[in-house]
Amino acid sequence: MNTRIFASLLGLSLMAAPSAQAEETLRVGLASASMTFVPVYIGRDTGTFARAGLEVSPIEFSGAAKLHQAVVSGSADIALGGGTDYAFLVKGAPELAVAALTDKPLNFAVIVGNNPEYTSLASLHGARIGVSATGTVTYWLAEQLATANGWGLKGVQPVAIGAARSVLAASLQTGEVAAVISEPALGYQLEIEHRGHVLANATEFVPDFMTNTMFAATALSREHPDSLRRFLAAYFNAVAWLLDHKGETISIAARQTGLAPVVLSREYDLWLPMWSRDGHIRPELLTRMSQALVEAGLLDQRVDLSRYPTAGFLPH
Numbered sequence: 001m002n003t004r005i006f007a008s009l010l011g012l013s014l015m016a017a018p019s020a021q022a023e024e025t026l027r028v029g030l031a032s033a034s035m036t037f038v039p040v041y042i043g044r045d046t047g048t049f050a051r052a053g054l055e056v057s058p059i060e061f062s063g064a065a066k067l068h069q070a071v072v073s074g075s076a077d078i079a080l081g082g083g084t085d086y087a088f089l090v091k092g093a094p095e096l097a098v099a100a101l102t103d104k105p106l107n108f109a110v111i112v113g114n115n116p117e118y119t120s121l122a123s124l125h126g127a128r129i130g131v132s133a134t135g136t137v138t139y140w141l142a143e144q145l146a147t148a149n150g151w152g153l154k155g156v157q158p159v160a161i162g163a164a165r166s167v168l169a170a171s172l173q174t175g176e177v178a179a180v181i182s183e184p185a186l187g188y189q190l191e192i193e194h195r196g197h198v199l200a201n202a203t204e205f206v207p208d209f210m211t212n213t214m215f216a217a218t219a220l221s222r223e224h225p226d227s228l229r230r231f232l233a234a235y236f237n238a239v240a241w242l243l244d245h246k247g248e249t250i251s252i253a254a255r256q257t258g259l260a261p262v263v264l265s266r267e268y269d270l271w272l273p274m275w276s277r278d279g280h281i282r283p284e285l286l287t288r289m290s291q292a293l294v295e296a297g298l299l300d301q302r303v304d305l306s307r308y309p310t311a312g313f314l315p316h
Contacts, residue, residue, distance in 0.1 A: 023055040024227050026220075029067045029076035030060045032163060034183060035253045035267055036107050036212055037080050039275070043238035045252055052234040054227065063133060063163065068093055068215075077220045078231065082137045083210040083289055087298035089308045094218040097309035099232060099279030101212035105202035106274040107267075108141055108211065111187040112179045113172035113196040121149060121200055129156045130171050130180035132163035137211055138181040140296040141202050145181075148205035153295065165189070172196055184270060188263045201270070209292070210285045216313070225313065232279060233315040239275050279314045 030037045040058050043049045049056040059076060061067040068088045070076035079085070080101060089095055110129075112118045118127070124145070131138035139158050146155030161171050161180075168180045169190060179199060180186070190196030214235075216228055242249045250264045257264070286305050293299040 023050060023053055024224070025055045025057060026078060026227060026231055027057050027059060027076045028231075029070050029079045029081075030058055031064055031067050031079075031081040031085075032062070033060050033257050034107070035185070035257060035259075035264060035271070036102065036183075038249060038253045038256065039235055039238040039242055040080065041252050041256050042242055042249065043234050046238070046241060048234045048238050048241070049231070052230040054231055054234065056231070064088070064136065068095070071095055071215065071217050074217075074219075077217050078228075079215040081213065081215065083213050084135065084137050084140060084293060084296055084298060085213060085215065086289055086305055086308060087135070087293050089215070090293070090299060090303055090305075095215045096218060096221055097213050097281065098216045098221075098228065098313050099214040099235075100210050100276045100281045100285070101214055101279070102274045103208060103210055103276055103282060103285060104274045105137075105141065105206050105209045105211045106271050107183055108138065108181055108202040109184040109187055110145065110179050110181055110199045110202070111168075111172070111184075111190065111196060112199045113175075113190070114194075115175070115178070118178050118199070121145065121204070124156060124179055125149065125151055127156055127178035128159050128176070130161045130168055130177035130182075131158045132182075133160045134158070135296045135298045138163075140292050141181050141206060143295055144202075144206050169195070183267070185257075185259050185263050185267050188266050189260070192260075192263070208285060208288075210281070210289055213281075214279070221310075221313065228313045229315075232313050236277065236279060236315060239277060242275070243272065280311060281309045 044056050064081050064085050067079050067081050071079050129142040131142050142158040143153045165186050168182050171177045187198030250261050253264050254261050290302045290305050
Protein backbone atom coordinates (compact mmCIF):
# COMPACT_ATOMS: atom_id res chain seq x y z
CA MET A 1 0.00 0.00 0.00
CA ASN A 2 1.18 3.49 -0.82
CA THR A 3 2.85 4.95 2.25
CA ARG A 4 0.99 8.24 1.95
CA ILE A 5 -2.38 6.48 1.66
CA PHE A 6 -1.54 4.25 4.65
CA ALA A 7 -0.63 7.25 6.79
CA SER A 8 -3.87 8.95 5.79
CA LEU A 9 -5.97 5.91 6.70
CA LEU A 10 -4.07 5.50 9.99
CA GLY A 11 -4.80 9.10 10.88
CA LEU A 12 -8.50 8.62 10.20
CA SER A 13 -8.61 5.47 12.31
CA LEU A 14 -6.91 7.21 15.22
CA MET A 15 -9.37 10.07 15.02
CA ALA A 16 -12.30 7.66 15.04
CA ALA A 17 -11.00 5.58 17.94
CA PRO A 18 -11.84 6.73 21.48
CA SER A 19 -8.86 8.11 23.36
CA ALA A 20 -7.47 5.83 26.06
CA GLN A 21 -6.91 8.98 28.14
CA ALA A 22 -10.46 10.33 27.77
CA GLU A 23 -11.84 11.13 31.20
CA GLU A 24 -15.31 10.24 32.43
CA THR A 25 -16.94 12.71 34.80
CA LEU A 26 -18.27 11.59 38.16
CA ARG A 27 -20.16 13.97 40.45
CA VAL A 28 -19.27 13.14 44.02
CA GLY A 29 -21.43 14.56 46.79
CA LEU A 30 -19.99 15.21 50.25
CA ALA A 31 -22.18 15.64 53.32
CA SER A 32 -20.03 18.52 54.59
CA ALA A 33 -16.72 20.33 54.25
CA SER A 34 -14.80 17.99 56.53
CA MET A 35 -11.34 16.47 56.61
CA THR A 36 -13.19 13.14 56.81
CA PHE A 37 -13.73 13.44 53.06
CA VAL A 38 -10.32 14.86 52.14
CA PRO A 39 -9.31 11.74 50.15
CA VAL A 40 -11.65 12.97 47.39
CA TYR A 41 -9.72 16.23 47.11
CA ILE A 42 -6.40 14.41 47.37
CA GLY A 43 -7.44 12.15 44.50
CA ARG A 44 -8.36 15.17 42.43
CA ASP A 45 -5.40 17.41 43.29
CA THR A 46 -2.70 14.74 42.98
CA GLY A 47 -4.04 13.45 39.66
CA THR A 48 -4.96 10.04 41.11
CA PHE A 49 -8.46 10.15 39.62
CA ALA A 50 -7.18 11.52 36.31
CA ARG A 51 -4.75 8.62 36.00
CA ALA A 52 -7.75 6.32 36.43
CA GLY A 53 -9.45 8.06 33.52
CA LEU A 54 -11.86 9.99 35.72
CA GLU A 55 -12.70 13.64 36.17
CA VAL A 56 -14.16 13.97 39.66
CA SER A 57 -16.30 16.95 40.58
CA PRO A 58 -16.77 17.20 44.38
CA ILE A 59 -20.01 18.86 45.50
CA GLU A 60 -20.43 19.85 49.16
CA PHE A 61 -23.90 19.67 50.69
CA SER A 62 -25.18 20.80 54.07
CA GLY A 63 -26.38 17.54 55.53
CA ALA A 64 -27.54 14.05 54.65
CA ALA A 65 -31.00 14.89 53.33
CA LYS A 66 -29.73 17.26 50.63
CA LEU A 67 -26.89 14.87 49.79
CA HIS A 68 -29.19 11.94 49.07
CA GLN A 69 -31.79 14.11 47.37
CA ALA A 70 -29.05 14.93 44.89
CA VAL A 71 -28.40 11.24 44.22
CA VAL A 72 -32.11 10.49 43.83
CA SER A 73 -32.58 13.42 41.43
CA GLY A 74 -29.56 12.42 39.36
CA SER A 75 -27.47 15.44 40.37
CA ALA A 76 -24.81 13.28 42.06
CA ASP A 77 -23.43 9.85 41.17
CA ILE A 78 -21.70 9.03 44.43
CA ALA A 79 -22.39 10.19 47.99
CA LEU A 80 -19.98 10.27 50.94
CA GLY A 81 -22.07 10.63 54.06
CA GLY A 82 -22.87 9.26 57.49
CA GLY A 83 -23.34 5.63 58.39
CA THR A 84 -26.87 6.35 59.54
CA ASP A 85 -27.65 7.27 55.91
CA TYR A 86 -28.43 3.58 55.44
CA ALA A 87 -31.93 4.64 56.48
CA PHE A 88 -32.38 6.34 53.09
CA LEU A 89 -31.70 3.02 51.35
CA VAL A 90 -34.14 1.15 53.58
CA LYS A 91 -36.78 3.73 52.69
CA GLY A 92 -36.25 3.19 48.98
CA ALA A 93 -33.44 5.48 47.78
CA PRO A 94 -31.98 3.97 44.56
CA GLU A 95 -28.49 3.56 45.99
CA LEU A 96 -26.00 0.95 47.14
CA ALA A 97 -23.52 1.17 49.99
CA VAL A 98 -20.21 0.47 48.27
CA ALA A 99 -17.56 1.13 50.94
CA ALA A 100 -17.01 1.84 54.61
CA LEU A 101 -15.00 5.04 54.99
CA THR A 102 -14.46 5.01 58.74
CA ASP A 103 -15.00 2.40 61.45
CA LYS A 104 -14.32 4.41 64.61
CA PRO A 105 -16.04 7.64 65.69
CA LEU A 106 -12.71 9.43 66.18
CA ASN A 107 -14.04 12.25 64.01
CA PHE A 108 -16.60 13.23 66.68
CA ALA A 109 -16.09 14.70 70.11
CA VAL A 110 -18.02 16.19 73.00
CA ILE A 111 -17.08 19.86 73.14
CA VAL A 112 -17.82 22.37 75.91
CA GLY A 113 -17.32 26.06 76.49
CA ASN A 114 -15.72 27.59 79.57
CA ASN A 115 -18.65 26.94 81.91
CA PRO A 116 -17.04 25.46 85.06
CA GLU A 117 -20.17 23.39 85.66
CA TYR A 118 -19.25 20.99 82.83
CA THR A 119 -15.89 19.39 83.51
CA SER A 120 -16.59 15.70 82.84
CA LEU A 121 -18.99 13.50 80.90
CA ALA A 122 -20.75 12.71 84.18
CA SER A 123 -21.53 16.40 84.65
CA LEU A 124 -23.66 16.36 81.49
CA HIS A 125 -26.43 14.23 83.03
CA GLY A 126 -29.73 15.82 81.98
CA ALA A 127 -27.98 18.57 80.01
CA ARG A 128 -28.87 19.96 76.58
CA ILE A 129 -26.45 18.66 73.96
CA GLY A 130 -26.20 20.39 70.59
CA VAL A 131 -26.35 18.05 67.57
CA SER A 132 -26.57 18.72 63.84
CA ALA A 133 -30.07 17.32 63.32
CA THR A 134 -32.49 14.71 64.59
CA GLY A 135 -31.60 11.21 63.44
CA THR A 136 -27.99 12.01 62.53
CA VAL A 137 -24.82 10.38 63.79
CA THR A 138 -24.36 13.25 66.26
CA TYR A 139 -27.90 12.76 67.57
CA TRP A 140 -27.26 9.06 68.05
CA LEU A 141 -23.93 9.71 69.76
CA ALA A 142 -25.66 12.02 72.26
CA GLU A 143 -28.00 9.16 73.13
CA GLN A 144 -25.06 6.76 73.43
CA LEU A 145 -23.33 9.17 75.80
CA ALA A 146 -26.38 8.89 78.02
CA THR A 147 -26.75 5.12 77.86
CA ALA A 148 -23.03 4.51 78.38
CA ASN A 149 -23.29 6.42 81.66
CA GLY A 150 -26.36 4.45 82.76
CA TRP A 151 -28.82 7.32 82.30
CA GLY A 152 -30.92 5.73 79.56
CA LEU A 153 -31.65 7.19 76.10
CA LYS A 154 -33.34 10.23 77.67
CA GLY A 155 -30.46 10.94 80.02
CA VAL A 156 -29.46 13.97 77.96
CA GLN A 157 -31.49 16.32 75.75
CA PRO A 158 -30.26 16.40 72.15
CA VAL A 159 -30.97 19.80 70.55
CA ALA A 160 -30.83 20.11 66.75
CA ILE A 161 -28.91 23.32 65.98
CA GLY A 162 -27.17 22.51 62.68
CA ALA A 163 -23.60 21.61 61.81
CA ALA A 164 -22.07 25.03 61.10
CA ARG A 165 -19.09 25.59 63.37
CA SER A 166 -20.04 29.22 63.97
CA VAL A 167 -23.54 28.24 65.13
CA LEU A 168 -22.24 25.47 67.40
CA ALA A 169 -19.69 27.81 68.97
CA ALA A 170 -22.29 30.54 69.50
CA SER A 171 -24.66 28.06 71.15
CA LEU A 172 -21.96 27.17 73.65
CA GLN A 173 -21.11 30.80 74.38
CA THR A 174 -24.74 31.81 74.97
CA GLY A 175 -25.46 28.79 77.14
CA GLU A 176 -28.17 27.51 74.81
CA VAL A 177 -26.52 24.11 75.20
CA ALA A 178 -24.07 22.68 77.71
CA ALA A 179 -22.06 20.84 75.08
CA VAL A 180 -22.09 20.01 71.40
CA ILE A 181 -21.11 16.90 69.48
CA SER A 182 -19.07 17.84 66.44
CA GLU A 183 -15.69 17.29 64.88
CA PRO A 184 -12.75 17.76 67.28
CA ALA A 185 -11.59 20.68 65.10
CA LEU A 186 -14.23 22.90 66.69
CA GLY A 187 -12.90 22.16 70.17
CA TYR A 188 -9.30 22.67 69.07
CA GLN A 189 -10.19 26.06 67.57
CA LEU A 190 -12.10 27.12 70.69
CA GLU A 191 -9.10 26.08 72.77
CA ILE A 192 -6.85 28.39 70.72
CA GLU A 193 -9.36 31.20 71.30
CA HIS A 194 -9.68 30.35 75.03
CA ARG A 195 -13.43 29.83 74.56
CA GLY A 196 -13.77 26.08 75.08
CA HIS A 197 -12.20 22.68 74.49
CA VAL A 198 -12.75 19.01 73.70
CA LEU A 199 -14.16 17.31 76.78
CA ALA A 200 -13.96 13.76 75.40
CA ASN A 201 -13.68 11.93 72.13
CA ALA A 202 -16.72 9.88 71.13
CA THR A 203 -14.63 6.69 71.22
CA GLU A 204 -14.71 6.96 75.03
CA PHE A 205 -18.34 5.82 74.97
CA VAL A 206 -18.63 4.24 71.46
CA PRO A 207 -15.37 2.41 70.63
CA ASP A 208 -16.37 1.18 67.16
CA PHE A 209 -18.97 2.51 64.76
CA MET A 210 -19.25 2.99 61.00
CA THR A 211 -19.59 6.76 61.17
CA ASN A 212 -19.11 7.31 57.43
CA THR A 213 -20.06 5.32 54.35
CA MET A 214 -19.79 5.73 50.59
CA PHE A 215 -22.96 5.24 48.56
CA ALA A 216 -23.41 5.03 44.79
CA ALA A 217 -26.44 5.55 42.61
CA THR A 218 -27.88 2.24 41.45
CA ALA A 219 -27.89 3.61 37.90
CA LEU A 220 -24.13 4.20 38.06
CA SER A 221 -23.47 0.67 39.33
CA ARG A 222 -25.57 -0.84 36.53
CA GLU A 223 -24.68 1.38 33.59
CA HIS A 224 -21.05 2.25 34.39
CA PRO A 225 -19.72 -0.44 36.76
CA ASP A 226 -16.13 -0.04 35.53
CA SER A 227 -16.20 3.68 36.32
CA LEU A 228 -17.32 2.92 39.86
CA ARG A 229 -14.57 0.31 40.27
CA ARG A 230 -11.94 2.73 39.01
CA PHE A 231 -13.22 5.45 41.34
CA LEU A 232 -13.03 3.19 44.39
CA ALA A 233 -9.54 1.95 43.50
CA ALA A 234 -8.35 5.53 43.05
CA TYR A 235 -10.07 6.68 46.25
CA PHE A 236 -8.26 4.10 48.36
CA ASN A 237 -5.00 4.94 46.60
CA ALA A 238 -5.63 8.49 47.80
CA VAL A 239 -6.16 7.18 51.35
CA ALA A 240 -2.83 5.35 51.15
CA TRP A 241 -1.17 8.57 49.93
CA LEU A 242 -2.75 10.49 52.81
CA LEU A 243 -1.19 8.16 55.38
CA ASP A 244 2.32 8.96 54.13
CA HIS A 245 1.94 12.68 53.35
CA LYS A 246 0.82 14.56 56.43
CA GLY A 247 2.01 18.01 55.39
CA GLU A 248 0.50 17.87 51.91
CA THR A 249 -2.75 16.39 53.25
CA ILE A 250 -3.12 19.23 55.75
CA SER A 251 -2.48 21.81 53.01
CA ILE A 252 -5.21 20.30 50.83
CA ALA A 253 -7.62 20.00 53.78
CA ALA A 254 -6.98 23.62 54.82
CA ARG A 255 -7.98 24.87 51.39
CA GLN A 256 -11.23 22.91 51.46
CA THR A 257 -12.31 23.32 55.09
CA GLY A 258 -11.01 26.80 55.95
CA LEU A 259 -9.53 25.41 59.16
CA ALA A 260 -6.12 26.40 60.49
CA PRO A 261 -3.28 23.95 59.73
CA VAL A 262 -2.48 23.63 63.45
CA VAL A 263 -6.05 22.43 64.05
CA LEU A 264 -5.99 20.02 61.12
CA SER A 265 -2.62 18.66 62.25
CA ARG A 266 -4.16 17.54 65.53
CA GLU A 267 -7.12 15.98 63.73
CA TYR A 268 -4.83 14.18 61.30
CA ASP A 269 -2.83 12.57 64.10
CA LEU A 270 -6.01 11.56 65.92
CA TRP A 271 -7.75 10.19 62.85
CA LEU A 272 -5.02 8.00 61.35
CA PRO A 273 -6.52 4.77 62.76
CA MET A 274 -10.00 5.77 61.59
CA TRP A 275 -9.79 5.86 57.79
CA SER A 276 -10.59 2.49 56.23
CA ARG A 277 -7.73 1.23 54.10
CA ASP A 278 -9.83 -1.05 51.89
CA GLY A 279 -13.51 -0.10 52.29
CA HIS A 280 -14.68 -3.47 53.51
CA ILE A 281 -17.77 -3.32 55.69
CA ARG A 282 -17.48 -5.31 58.89
CA PRO A 283 -20.62 -7.44 59.48
CA GLU A 284 -20.70 -6.69 63.20
CA LEU A 285 -20.75 -2.96 62.51
CA LEU A 286 -23.60 -3.44 60.05
CA THR A 287 -25.55 -5.25 62.78
CA ARG A 288 -24.79 -2.40 65.18
CA MET A 289 -25.96 0.09 62.56
CA SER A 290 -29.32 -1.65 62.30
CA GLN A 291 -29.90 -1.09 66.01
CA ALA A 292 -28.60 2.47 65.81
CA LEU A 293 -31.17 3.38 63.15
CA VAL A 294 -33.92 2.39 65.55
CA GLU A 295 -32.31 4.18 68.49
CA ALA A 296 -31.94 7.35 66.41
CA GLY A 297 -35.62 7.22 65.47
CA LEU A 298 -34.91 6.69 61.77
CA LEU A 299 -36.60 3.28 61.61
CA ASP A 300 -39.39 1.73 63.65
CA GLN A 301 -37.76 -1.67 63.87
CA ARG A 302 -34.50 -3.39 63.11
CA VAL A 303 -33.99 -4.59 59.57
CA ASP A 304 -31.39 -6.80 57.94
CA LEU A 305 -29.02 -4.29 56.34
CA SER A 306 -26.88 -6.94 54.64
CA ARG A 307 -28.84 -6.57 51.37
CA TYR A 308 -27.83 -2.92 50.91
CA PRO A 309 -24.02 -2.99 50.78
CA THR A 310 -21.88 -4.68 48.16
CA ALA A 311 -18.16 -5.38 48.07
CA GLY A 312 -18.30 -6.11 44.35
CA PHE A 313 -16.76 -2.78 43.29
CA LEU A 314 -13.93 -2.66 45.82
CA PRO A 315 -10.34 -3.19 44.67
CA HIS A 316 -9.14 -6.76 45.11
